[in-house]
Structure formats: C-alpha cells, structure tokens
Amino acid sequence: xxxxxxxxxxxLRQTVERFVADRYDFDARxxxxxxxxxxxxxxxxxxxxxxxxxxxxxxxxxxxGGTPVDALAALEPLGKxxxxxxxxxxxxxxxxxxxxxxxxxASAALLPDLASGxxxxxxxxxxxxxxxxxxAPGTRARRQGAGFALxxxxxxxxxxxxxxxxxxxxxxxxxxxxxxVPADAPGLLVQRERGYDGTPVATLLVDDVKLGADARIGADxxxxxxRARDVAVAGLAAEAVGAMRQTVALTADYLKTRQQFGRPxxxxxxxxHACVDMFVASxxxxxxxILAAARCLDPDARTRMRAVAAAKAxxxxxxxxxxxxxxxxxxxxxxxxxxxVSHYFRRLAAIERLFGDTDYWxxxxxxxx
Amino acid sequence: xxxxxxxADEAFRGEVRAFVAAALPEATRRKVLGxxxxxxxxxxxxxxxxxxxxxxxxxxxxxxxxxxxTPVRQFIFDEECAMAGAPRLLPxxxxxxxxxxxxxxxPEQQQRFLxxxxxxxxWWCQGYSEPGSGSDLASLRTRAERRGDxxxxxxQKTWTTMAQYADWMFCLVRTDAAAKPQAGISFLLIDMRSKxxxxxxIRLMDGGCEVNEVFLDDVxxxxxxxVGEENKGWTYAKYLLGHERTNIAGVxxxxxxxxxxxxxxxxxxxxxxxxxxxxxxxxxxxEAEIALDILEITNLRVISEDAKGDRRGPGPAASILKLRxxxxxxxxxxxxxxxxxxNAMPFDRxxxxxxxxxxxxxxxxAATPVAAEYLTLRKTTIYGGSNEIQKNIxxxxxxxx
Ligand SMILES: Cc1cc2nc3c(=O)[nH]c(=O)nc-3n(C[C@H](O)[C@H](O)[C@H](O)COP(=O)(O)OP(=O)(O)OC[C@H]3O[C@@H](n4cnc5c(N)ncnc54)[C@H](O)[C@@H]3O)c2cc1C
Numbered sequence: 001x002x003x004x005x006x007x008x009x010x011x012l013r014q015t016v017e018r019f020v021a022d023r024y025d026f027d028a029r030x031x032x033x034x035x036x037x038x039x040x041x042x043x044x045x046x047x048x049x050x051x052x053x054x055x056x057x058x059x060x061x062x063x064x065g066g067t068p069v070d071a072l073a074a075l076e077p078l079g080k081x082x083x084x085x086x087x088x089x090x091x092x093x094x095x096x097x098x099x100x101x102x103x104x105x106a107s108a109a110l111l112p113d114l115a116s117g118x119x120x121x122x123x124x125x126x127x128x129x130x131x132x133x134x135x136a137p138g139t140r141a142r143r144q145g146a147g148f149a150l151x152x153x154x155x156x157x158x159x160x161x162x163x164x165x166x167x168x169x170x171x172x173x174x175x176x177x178x179x180x181v182p183a184d185a186p187g188l189l190v191q192r193e194r195g196y197d198g199t200p201v202a203t204l205l206v207d208d209v210k211l212g213a214d215a216r217i218g219a220d221x222x223x224x225x226x227r228a229r230d231v232a233v234a235g236l237a238a239e240a241v242g243a244m245r246q247t248v249a250l251t252a253d254y255l256k257t258r259q260q261f262g263r264p265x266x267x268x269x270x271x272x273h274a275c276v277d278m279f280v281a282s283x284x285x286x287x288x289x290i291l292a293a294a295r296c297l298d299p300d301a302r303t304r305m306r307a308v309a310a311a312k313a314x315x316x317x318x319x320x321x322x323x324x325x326x327x328x329x330x331x332x333x334x335x336x337x338x339x340x341v342s343h344y345f346r347r348l349a350a351i352e353r354l355f356g357d358t359d360y361w362x363x364x365x366x367x368x369x
Numbered sequence: 370x371x372x373x374x375x376x377a378d379e380a381f382r383g384e385v386r387a388f389v390a391a392a393l394p395e396a397t398r399r400k401v402l403g404x405x406x407x408x409x410x411x412x413x414x415x416x417x418x419x420x421x422x423x424x425x426x427x428x429x430x431x432x433x434x435x436x437x438x439t440p441v442r443q444f445i446f447d448e449e450c451a452m453a454g455a456p457r458l459l460p461x462x463x464x465x466x467x468x469x470x471x472x473x474x475x476p477e478q479q480q481r482f483l484x485x486x487x488x489x490x491x492w493w494c495q496g497y498s499e500p501g502s503g504s505d506l507a508s509l510r511t512r513a514e515r516r517g518d519x520x521x522x523x524x525q526k527t528w529t530t531m532a533q534y535a536d537w538m539f540c541l542v543r544t545d546a547a548a549k550p551q552a553g554i555s556f557l558l559i560d561m562r563s564k565x566x567x568x569x570x571i572r573l574m575d576g577g578c579e580v581n582e583v584f585l586d587d588v589x590x591x592x593x594x595x596v597g598e599e600n601k602g603w604t605y606a607k608y609l610l611g612h613e614r615t616n617i618a619g620v621x622x623x624x625x626x627x628x629x630x631x632x633x634x635x636x637x638x639x640x641x642x643x644x645x646x647x648x649x650x651x652x653x654x655x656e657a658e659i660a661l662d663i664l665e666i667t668n669l670r671v672i673s674e675d676a677k678g679d680r681r682g683p684g685p686a687a688s689i690l691k692l693r694x695x696x697x698x699x700x701x702x703x704x705x706x707x708x709x710x711x712n713a714m715p716f717d718r719x720x721x722x723x724x725x726x727x728x729x730x731x732x733x734x735a736a737t738p739v740a741a742e743y744l745t746l747r748k749t750t751i752y753g754g755s756n757e758i759q760k761n762i763x764x765x766x767x768x769x770x
Contacts, residue, residue: 129638131710155732157714193733196716196740203715203732260505270757320703327747331503331755332528332580335573335748342574346744353711359639359649 003290009073015050016074020081026340029082037192039084039162039200048117052078052087056095056231061111063095068231072238072293079242082347084199086120089159092235094121097167097228101178101218109214110165110180122163123232124154124181124204125225132360134169134225139206141170141177147212148172150179150187154204158232158354161192161200167217168206169225178221185209197350198343227297230308232355234292237315240351241289244282244322247344251275251326254333254341265329274325281318288314302368309365315351316358323348372666374441381442385449392418393455401454402629404738405721406577409492409534415456416489425487426463428615433471433483440672443615451621452628459531462486462493464616466539469556469605473597482537482558496526496540496559496583497606503528504758506541507550507603511585513542513557520544520557520595522565522588528752532568532581535561545600556602558594559585575744576718610754614675614687617753618668618694623661626701626742630654633739634708644708653707657700664693685767688759695749695756702743713740 005013023046032040047053052074057063064070071092078087091114098110098121113119125134139152150170156163166181166188183190189205218224252275255266265271288311295307323345327334334341352358374382397411419425427446429435438446451457467486470479485491502509511524522542532538538559545553559566565588570578597605631645634654639647645654671686706713715733721741750756764770 126711128710128712129641131639133640155711155714157711191715191731191733193715193717195714196737196744197714201714259501260503260508262505262508265504268757270760324747328750328756331751332498332748335751337572337574337576342744345747346574349706349743350714353706353713357707357710359647359653359707362649 005069005073009070012051012070013073013077016052016077017080019046019050020077020083024081024083026343029084029343032084033194033198037161037200038194038198039086043083044085044117044120044162047083047085047087053091053117054115055091056099057091057111057115058099058107061107061115063111063115068234068293068296071231071235072289075235075238076242076245076289079239079244079347080246082198082243082246082343086122086159086162086200088232088235088239089122089156089163090114090117090120093123093158093228093232094167096231097123097178097221097224098217100224100227101221102224103218105214106180106217110217119164120159120162121165121167121180122156122159122202123228124156124160124166124168125229126155126157127153128155132356134229135176135222137169137171137176139168139170141172141179143172144210147210148177148179148216150181150206150209150211152206154206156202156204157195157350159200160190160202160204161194163202166204168204169221170206175220176222176225178217178224179211179215180217181206181209181211181215185211195350197346199347199350229355230292230296230304233308233312233315234289234296236351236355237285237289237292237311240315240319240348241282241285243344243347243351244278244285244318247322247326247341247348248275248278248282250341250344251278251329254330258331271329274329278322278325281321285315285318285322288312288318305368306365309361309368312356313358313361313365316361319348319352372669374445378441378445382445382449385446386453388422388424389450389453389455392422393453394418397456398454401456404742407456412456412459413489413492416458419458420488425489426467427458428464429467429471429487433467433479434487440615440675441669444620444669444672447616448621448624451625454625457622459492460616461495461530461535461539462491465495465609466493466537466558469539469596469608472608473556473605475593477593478558478596491536492531492534494529494532494535494538494561494583496529496532496538498528499525500527504755506606507554509541509543509554511540511542512546513544513555513590515544515592515599518592519589520555520592522557522559522585522590524585526583526585527580528571529568529581529583530579532561532583533570533578537561538583539596541602541606544602548600551603553600554602554606555599556596556605557590558596559588559590560594563588563590565589573745573748575741576716577741577745610687614668614671614690617687618664618690619698619749620661620665620668620694623664623694623698623701626698626705627654627658627661630701630705630708633705637708637710637712650704650707653704657697657704660693660697660700664690664697667693685763688754688762691753692756692759695746698749699746702739702746705739706743709736709739712736716740 054063055066059065141148187207187209191203195201292311298304426435431437513520513522544555565586567584569582634644637644717733720734
C-alpha cells in the first residue's frame, strides 16, 4: 500500500501549483472572465507548454502516456486556481475517448493536435432527455454514401464553449458511435455560453451534419464512452478537491480576521465546528479522488463501478457542504461577485452536477452490488 | 382543535384571488413566474394597484389607513399573492419603518410618511448594516453630530437593498460615542437626495445588483427627522425585530416554488420518465414539501397565538420561522437545480432583464433563472439576523443556555 505520489508526479503537481500561483491568481482570472470569450488561448498554450494537454495521450501520438493518478496530481492544483481553460474536457475526457476507441487512424489524425494543444476537443455526450446515461443518446447517425449524417441536440457543459472539435456520440444502427465534428461543420449550430461557474459551455443543435467516413472514431463506442466517463469523474474529483481545499483555507482565514462582538468570529464555536465540517469534507473528498484515480480503469467491472460511484457521490456531497457553508460563514461578503469565495461556491455547485449527480451515482453504486 | 380556515376567511381568500387575477399586470406576472428581474416600475405599480383597492398596507391597523386584517388574513393574502405571481411587497417601508413610526414617530412624521408608504409613492431602504457591523449591529460607527437643528451625518452603510431606487433611508447612527454601544444610537430618516449621499451598487454572485454601499459625507438631516428620542434608536430598532411573523417564513413563496418545481420536474426526465416519477427524486421532493406543510402549521400556530393577544413582540417564534423558512426555500431551489441536470449550466443574466426576458427560448433563457434563484437564496440564511444569530437567540431566551 502506498499513498504517495512518485517523484515525477510531485514535480508535476508543484509545477502546476507554481503556474497557478504566478499566472492565475484571482485577479488574473477576473481579467480573463471580463473579456470574451471568457477563457484565454495564451494560458492554454502555457498549459500545453507544461505538458498538461498531453498528459493522457500515448507517447506514440506525442503524449506523455500518463495515468489517472498523474491527472490527479495535475488537476488538484488547477482546481485550486479555478482554472477556466478546458484541461478536463480536452486533455482528460476527449483524450480518453479517442484513445479508448482503439482506432489507429483516428488516433493518428486527432491525438497529436490534442496533445500539443493545437486544437481543443470537448465531449458532446450528454443530452437533456438521456441525462447522465451516456449510453443511449437520442442523437442519430445515418449512413449516407460512404459517410454519415447526424441529427440531434447535445449539451457540452464540460469545456464545450472553447472547443474546436466536438466528440459527438450518436446512435448508429443498433449501437453507439462516436464522431469527431469540427465546431464549424455545416449544420452544426453551436450556442456558446458561460456557465454560472464562469466556464465556457455550449449547447449544440445537430441538423443534418454531413461527415466523411473518417469522422467516425472506432467501431461501437459503448466501452469508450463508459471509460471516458469514469476517467472524467476521477479528473473532476481531483479538481473538486483543489477547489474545496482553497475554499476551506479562504474561510478559515476569514474567520480569523473578521471581527464582530469585539473578537474574531472564529472564536465562536458554532463557526469553528462548521469550518471543521468543511475541512473534514475536503479530506473525505481527497480520499474519494484517490479512490477514483486508482480504480477508474480497474479491469474488474464491479470494483471499478463501485469506486467511481462512491467517489462521485462523495465529491457531490462534500462539494455542496463546503460551498454552502463557506458562503454562510462569510456573511454578506460571501454573496458578492468581487470576493473569491462565491466563485469557488459556483464551481463546486457545477461540479456537483457534471458527469452524474448524487442520485444517479447512488443508484449506480447500488446496482453494482 | 381545528385546522381549517373558517368560512369568512375562505371567502376572503376568494376575494383576494379574484382581485389579484384581475389587477396584476400580465407583464409583471410573467416576470415573477419566469424568475426574471423586476424593475422599480413593476414593484411600484403593484403597490399602487393594491393601494387603489385599499390594500396598500395589509399589515397595518385601521387607525393608520390599513385594512386591519387579522394575522390569519394577512397570511392568506401573502399566500394568494405569492401563488398568483405578484411581486413580493418590499418590507422596508411597510413592515419596518412604518411600525416604528406608528409606535414612536411624531404625529407630523406619521402624517408625512405613512400615506406615501402605503400608496407606493415613497420607496424606503434600510440603513443598518455597515462594513464593520453586521451581526454585531450595535457596534455601528456612522456618526451624527448635532449642529443647531440639523444632524451632520458621516459614515458608510452597506448591503442596502434597493437603495438605488430609494427616496428615503431609515438609518441607525451613533449620537453618543461615550455611551455603551446600544445606548448611543439614534434613528434617523434620511432623504436619499440629500447632498453627500452616494449610492454604489454591489454585484452579487447571481449577477444582479440588488444591494448597495451608501456613503454619507456631511449629510445634513433636520432634527425633526429623528424618530423618538436621541440615543434611544436601539430600542426602536429592536422593536422591529420579531415584529414580522406572518410572512417571515415565506410559506407562500415556497409554495409557488414547489409548484414551479413540479412543473419543471414533469418536463425533465430521469431514466426515460418524468423526473417527478423517479423514486429518489420524488422522495427528496416529498421531504421538502412535508417540511413546508409543517412550517405552515407552525406559522399558523404562531399567528393564531398573536391574534389572541397572548404574546407579541420578539420571541423564539420569529426565529423558528426564519430558520426553517429559509432552509426549506434553499432546499427547494437545490431540487430545481437537480431537476435540470447539466442543463442548469448556461448562465446569462441579460436573459433575465427587461421586456425581452420572457420571450427568449434557448438553453440559457431556461436555465438562468433557476441557477440565479439557487445562488441568490443563499442570502436568506445570512440577512435579517443570520441563522446562527437566530440559534443564539433561541439558545439564550428559550433554553437558558
Ligand atoms: C442580499 C442581502 C441584503 C441585505 N439587505 C440589507 C439591508 O437592506 N439593510 C441592512 O441594513 N442590511 C442588509 N443586509 C445585511 C445583513 O443584515 C448582514 O449581512 C447580516 O447582518 C450579517 O452581517 P455580515 O454580513 O456582516 O456578517 P457577519 O456578521 O460578519 O457574520 C459572518 C458569519 O459569522 C456568523 N456570526 C456572527 N456573529 C456570530 C455569533 N455571535 N455566533 C455565531 N455566529 C456568528 C454569522 O452568522 C455569519 O455566518 C443584507 C445582506 C444581504 C446578503
């Protein structure tokens, strides 16, 4: 048993931590948010320079061949900085989708650009009706000549607003297929928005989008989509822990400095205990993130499913507790846009609903037996 | 023991319902029900419409021009208005400064201010909190120096709700720096157009600017606009606390929120069926609604006691209603977020503002009001005496801890 990061992983973590401290403090982030498109290509290039975009891409395609535990080391500090740029979407989820599809030609065509950060990829798997069940989208693909035509509607709430290429899941014949669809494909209507957490999101209207045969990635995509979702949960968990830890730190700091009734409000036991609850939750969340990182690719289906479900259900519970209590303990200041804590609260609220809410994962856990 | 409203009260409910249906402007109703931002015109328009009906001040006694309704009728009125999508009546004039004026104001002050509150002509805001004085309000530092027949006021108020629209602010100021904190405070009425008043908006996390900082620089306030005696302001301010019990729990608003939630959960799907039919979701919804049913009984218990004249004024009842009312309201908004799933994400505050708000039909237009509600409702456990402070009150006054 060993809960330590390797030396490389520690180095990676420190590198990202330093980047966030130097380049992504709260003011820098505010400036990025205040401008269109709400995230920064320059920062994206820097993140690529640190190797983050290449993290999970196999070495053969110009990547670092990393694991979910490497992602844990890198994404926790990104969460601390509330980094808006779509590392999770492109470097974690999309990379896993493409790589898991086992399609040599598609991998060769897409992964080098993904790894270098040249193009940004985002998953477009979620749909309003099918919700967190990513295996049964309503979007359909028809065969047309040698290629395909797609119809449907998708939401891309994980980085979709920044994507150059969407990885769109669709029903084809009786199975699930995955397509690489450029954001400017004719027939694809991309409505780019900001999420309430500030991240770039998009909704997609897919109206008779015509694609060549080479747009399809792999054969049946069921396994690749499931695998990407599990890795996504691990990545999101890592990010969530970073955000929670920073939220706890901000709150403890505030309790020490804010004076009411002639003393720091941190001297009131009711608030101490609330802050301790937040701290305990952040520790549980770290255990959950470790569990997900270590087991999200476990070959045993039950082991994998229980771990991923337990991790996300726990992350969701802890994210809500930490975020809500943080606002409460800050009083009026916590409600403001100007002060950092409400931004952490918003991101934690979004995390609670991305890639499966609590009820969804409770059911999955029970189903795993 | 009988939990039913009597026939006269039921008839009253029907009367209110019919009036609101006829008098509430469609545009305003649409904004309220859609969760969009209301402007001054919407809110003041509704106040004026009520006033024309003689209902401008539902909680006031007849002696001051109110309808003299029993607390039960006030409760019914609030519930019907909320369910029908009427704007919430702002409490600052009607329920905060007015009772103080009735109890402690001079006849001149009463004549000058009360009618304009009831008619909706004057907009009031509450200038209590300061950057350094929130829960510990008695530590406030804004000072007023007497110079002849004016006070010269200097300091800063903050979190002042809707000050951007206000004509008047009732304000706590320090008039005796040497006295104990509570003993040196006076209650002033400040004309917001006075020289030296600066209002600066504060953006909150839902993107709206409902609160403000109010800076007071050498603002001259006639001594005739002090309520009651000098240095007795704390007593008057405390008189306000716990005075509000018919609507503090927000039962009507939460009822409407539950109705909205059920509509939403009928449209959204979980496992291929309406979210409402999902056993886990249904159980969570039932839990929230049960809490609301019980809150309503608790609230009616409290106001029935009040009606008997058994006890009035601050007490644990108001604290219980505030605690549970705010927690339940927040829980309902969490369920609305859950019902929307990832589609709750797209957020664009502009979609909530102005006439176009209701006419947009895209992902952000549907999601923004739901998320904004979730975000903004966090304030309810902070303001009006935070929930921690309410618990302190119960611990001290009821449990003797
Ligand atoms: C949206 C909004 C609208 C508002 N509108 C108005 C308005 O119109 N006019 C006005 O005057 N004010 C208004 N307020 C201010 C509101 O009354 C204060 O925010 C509130 O009193 C809390 O004060 P604070 O924000 O300074 O927090 P603090 O008092 O600093 O409290 C911070 C935290 O410490 C806790 N705490 C403080 N003391 C204790 C204690 N003794 N024991 C345990 N816990 C404690 C609090 O509960 C809170 O969790 C508004 C606030 C908000 C958020």
